[in-house]
Amino acid sequence: MGKLSRGFLGGFQGQLGTAYGCFWRLMDLIKAMPRKSNKPPTAKQLNVQLRWALITDFLGWLAPVIKVGYQNKPSNQSAMNAAVSFNVKNAVTGVAPNYMIDFTKLQLSEGVLEEASGYTVATAIGSKLEVSWLASAAGAVNSYVTDKVSIMVYNLDKHKFVMLKDVATRDDLEYSVQLPLDYSGDTVHCYLTLTRDDDKMVSTSQYGGSYTII
Incomplete structure (x- = not known):
């Protein structure tokens, strides 16, 4: 990467041959275009890509929760x-290429707000x-009666999420989740965040367990 000092090219933006220019932090910069590699990815690289794709696809359904949660x-x-x-580092299990999500270790938010005590x-x-x-x-630190509760339910059989964002407050102490009737007999995983x-x-998200819907 080179820095232009208003020389024969002056400041320019965009591609010029094998280089491209940009303006960054009040400086005109010129960079070489990245070279394409003809080398096939290694087994290690492929494994990383598989794990990354698995988690990216899964969490994409929960973008509104992730945006606040992280x-x-x-x-x-x-x-x-x-x-x-x-989650790639902590919530993926299995052997390549058959990776799976460990739902007990999946984390949908991370923070210092007090978790929900006695969550069931x-x-x-x-x-x-x-x-x-x-x-x-x-006197609990970082705990407020107005904290908002969000509940996420993942249907393992249908590969679908029910996302109930900010549906209760900490002092409500309970919430009844009505799932689609065709979830009966399916296995679901439950999560809660504040x-x-x-x-x-x-708060750091809490895993509520796996259940068969009746």
């Missing part, structure tokens, strides 16, 4: 990239899930 990302990453990076899920007739949690202890009412603080 807002405290490193400055050089998007919220989605931060979420994918974490129970099935109910009519394709329902009864979600409940306990009140935070008196967000402060100004969306500037989140």
Whole structure:
């Protein structure tokens, strides 16, 4: 990468032969065009690509949750990239090329807001899930009665998500999830996250277990 000092080319943007110019941080820069590699990817590279694609496709359905849930990302990453990076490292199991998601380790948000104490899920007739949690202890740090509760349910058989964002508050202590009736007999995985009412603080997501809908 070279820096132009208003020489014979002056400042320019776009491609010129095998180079391209851009204006960055009040400087005119010239860079070489990246070269295409004719080398086939190694087995290690292919494995990384498979794991990355698996998580990227899965989390793409939850973009609104991820955007808030990973807002405290490193400055050089998007919220989605931060979420994918974490889950590729921690929530993928199996042997190449048959990778699978470990739903018990999947993390949909990461933060310091107090988690939902005593979080439980129970099935109910009519394709329902009864979600409940306990009140935070008196004086609990980073816990507010107005914190918003979001519930995510993944149908393993139909490969579909039910995303219920901000459907309750921490002091509600319970929420009844009505799933589609055709979910009866299917296996689902449940997650819960909390967000402060100004969306500037989140809890680390909690896994609520796997259930067969009745």
